[in-house]
Amino acid sequence: MPDPTPQSPQQPAVDVLVVGAGPTGLTLACDLARRGVRTHVVEAAEHLPAGSRGKSLQSRTLEVFDDLGVGDAVHAAGSLFPPMQTWRDGERRGEWQLIEPDPDAPESRHPRPWLVPQWRTLEILRDRFLALGGTLECGARLTSLTQSDTRVTAEVTSFDGARRQIPALYLVGADGGHSTVRESSGIAMKGEDGGLRSAVVADVRVRGLDREHWHIWPDPAGELLMCPLPGTADFQLNAKITGEEFTATPETVRELVAARTHLPPGAVSDVGWLSFYRPRTALAERFRQGRVLLAGDAAHLHPPGGGQGLNIGVQDAYNLGWKLALVAGSHAPDALLDSYEAERRAAAADVLDLSTRLYRAGRRTQDAGEQARYRGQVCHLLSVHYRDSGLSTDTRANPSPSGVRAGDRAPDLPCVTSDGPCERLFDLLRGPDPTLLAVDCAPPRPASGLRTHQVTGGPLAEALGTGLFLIRPDNHIGLATDAPEHLERYLTRTGLRGARS
Ligand SMILES: Cc1cc2nc3c(=O)[nH]c(=O)nc-3n(C[C@H](O)[C@H](O)[C@H](O)COP(=O)(O)OP(=O)(O)OC[C@H]3O[C@@H](n4cnc5c(N)ncnc54)[C@H](O)[C@@H]3O)c2cc1C
Structure with missing residues (x-):
């Protein structure tokens, strides 16, 4: 393992220090490492945390894992959720489904949640991160941190009590509900136990x-x-x-x-x-303090209702990874990182409401059908959108026939492109880069050097309608426009120009 201690005072040996090797930290670490960002993870425990804990991987999380190259391993490690079996007085009293797939959910190749013990998900992510060249140090606890204009320096204490400093350009606190990173950064966490059992x-x-x-x-x-x-x-x-x-x-x-x-x-x-x-509901007042960012349980605590905690953390990481890579690589202005808090804090607040309601409701057999449908509608997380974000721009004269707008997750639908048919859009989007879709129109020339696909038909074209669609690296629609000059402006403004392969 490379020594993350700095080689010279000017040159931090790591670009991003991730604190905590839970699902959030390891997902982020994978996303950064595949973009060539020098990423080091410190984990306080001597081994990856044990325990099946967050065992329900939702549709959107499975899509993220596909893109990070761990979809097959996660699939092999898990199963569909079995039906519920109620027992009373030692006898079986009915079988029922906890979740009914939502017929109106956005199309996904993963329409149902997948059951994987959390410790196994962690192993898969760790192996991927190490294969991508990242470094992980267990038994290393962040004990304090300081920031300057140009870097953040973590003090890390090993099991034997030895202390050392690790400087980095950015630091992400993915260190769970009792986050030392959050406390050291003076970020308040507001919440309540709300009488949750x-x-x-x-x-x-x-x-x-x-x-x-x-x-x-x-x-x-x-x-x-x-x-x-x-x-x-x-x-x-x-x-x-x-x-x-x-x-x-x-x-x-x-x-x-x-x-x-x-x-x-x-x-x-x-x-x-x-x-x-002890379940708690809590939300950090900010997700960013200068060069320090918070993600996962460090930023929001969910009761386990609906199995949301792990999933929201993974999606924080997926939103943050490409932005942090662009900014750390000086391809985008530091202000791009502000959109992380704007987008993810709002999403976390919505899901907090939902998981609290589901935890209170418990799993009742009396109205099992109704509950299963409700869970199916709200748990897939495919409808989480960033429509109100400053990164979402929609300048089309005519909206999409399906109602899809800038800020939405791009629909993972079949399409026909000038290169032939494609079963699912996300096959075209796979990898760390943004993608330009020119739907029923010619792509601008030159198409800004972007990975570009001309979509000429199929359900995707029907859903999006005519126009240019810039799909962000996290597969949300950043820009929807009829005007090529808007594309140029958008790329410059967001820094996504620097993300081109
Ligand atoms: C006991 C328990 C049971 C749960 N059961 C469920 C469930 O049934 N269903 C569900 O959906 N969710 C459940 N959850 C929640 C779910 O597991 C979490 O939402 C998820 O693990 C959050 O991932 P994370 O990576 O953000 O944080 P965590 O998984 O908490 O990971 C944080 C990591 O940071 C490390 N760390 C902490 N402080 C430091 C430091 N100072 N320096 C370095 N490393 C540090 C920790 O050792 C840990 O490995 C449960 C959580 C707990 C604690």
């Missing part, structure tokens, strides 16, 4: 339970669930707890199982990772 979450091995269902035992003291984790012999146990205090140990987990299910305590043969989880 605590829960025990544990990875357990259980005898006498089939692995084709996600089992649920309703109980006045709090429901208990066990979800089979693909690629393992484990279940993720989740039990709501009344009151503030609970000592989570293998023994108390066995007692909970015996008290709330028909299984004897001895059915739990093994308790691996376990945690007493």
